[in-house]
Amino acid sequence: MTVVHGKERLSYDELNARANQLAHHLIELGVRPDQPVAICLERSLPMVVGVLAILKAGGAYLPLDPAYPSERLRQIVDDAKPKLLLCDVAGRTALGAEALAGVTVVDLETATPSWAPRSPSNPDPHTLGLTMPHVGRPIANTRVYLLDGDGAPVPFGAVGELCLHSAMAAYKRRLAAAS
Template sequence: MAICVERSPAMVVGLLAILKAGGAYLPLDPAYPCARLRQVLGDAAPRLLLADAAGRAALGPEALVDVSVVDLETATPAWAELSASDPEPRALGLTARHLAYVIYTSGSTGTPKGVMVEHHSLVNLGLAQLVLFGVCSNSRVVQFASFGFDASAWELVMAFGAGAALHLPADEFRQASNKLSDYLRREAITHATLPPALLQASREPGCLASQVLILAGELPKAELVRSLASASIVNAYGPTEAAVCATVWSCPDDFDGPVVPIGRPIANTRVYLLDGHGGPVPFGAVGELYIGGAGVARGYLNRPELTAERFIASPFVEGDRLYKTGDLARYLPDGNLEFLGRNDDQVKIRGFRIEPGEIAARL
């Protein structure tokens, strides 16, 4: 079921309602360009669309012709006479293998692809967060990411999986680091997941820190991490195809390294650094990062050939599947992973040119 509503409590209620009913949600952020929204809607072809006035305006009347719209502003909504209790999943034949959401990639590495993530992957993510970040019922989690981006799922399950409060800052706070800093302090936010670029643009990045500050979306610079010493800093890495997050690194108090690692796998996740023949590379050598375990997505919607190419059977664990990330990494002496870039046609890393699938010499 597609959902195109403005950033509001109704957005969160809509997402939870779809999940509780055992459905899969397709987020369409009204702030995105109309062409992007129509492209996603046309490719996914959802049966239903939950929309408000902002969503309908963003999509335009032409895009609404071939989909049944559930209008949030209807005087007598379709669900008015339905039971207020949650449906019983077992009675509906639902399992953890049903889809939770389909989120489209940005298209930065080609045509946007709809990634199909199942309920069990989202549950695994939430349970891992409780342990890694100490989220509890007294926590206050900020929902910063656009809900068209998979980091929003990360924020939602972090809060509601622990019974914590979820805070939705207005766009004016999200788009200006100085206003966001004031918002985080005023709302006593304990857990924030923010892009390093936002912090880098701040004159005083340390003032943006909450009790736990998770950096995600891009590799942060070491000097930025050192400037955030007032918080518990975590660097999170993961593609959309591995249910948001695959590895995390917690910054030690005495961190003074030249690079920020992406850390180690979260619970029920396996990572492998492989060469062009599918074999493990030597410790310290560069290899392509493959991810296995509970977070691996079902595949790409309507893209069976690409799914078969990027999601493969694991040769290491029977019954497991691996996602071929296209990212290069190596193990550091302490066992943490260092991210080194994309394994595109040619990638230059610190003076070494690595051909696709080849193993770089130990750096």
């Protein structure tokens, strides 16, 4: 088995076919190379399928944890401005109606998904305009969010500015406040 979650299991072929079907659906919905696609699901097989489908469609996945405070999730969505969101009930609830406005929502908990009839074959990367520079390359204007000591999000302008030590993050905030 490739993926196991509780009593659910997917072989590599099943995982690949489902991810490809969803990827073709995302491409039909307009996903293009490097376009952010938000995904807000509880940990599950559909979450794994969703992440793989976003990458196969050429999109940049924007992970949102439904356990995070709604205010933080809305701030990230407002900042990243994804046009597409993959979610489940927990994700919809966590984000709230305000964050879902203006975003195309794809529910991955659907018993019979609308993308099931799509091709289980891999999307053609050349047709999508994907080249080797797209693989593993940071997306322009990428932001990383950390929580300060009070649980409020602290956006950093670029991935390279990510501070892994909370004391350093607190020090930078004190310096900024003193200026």
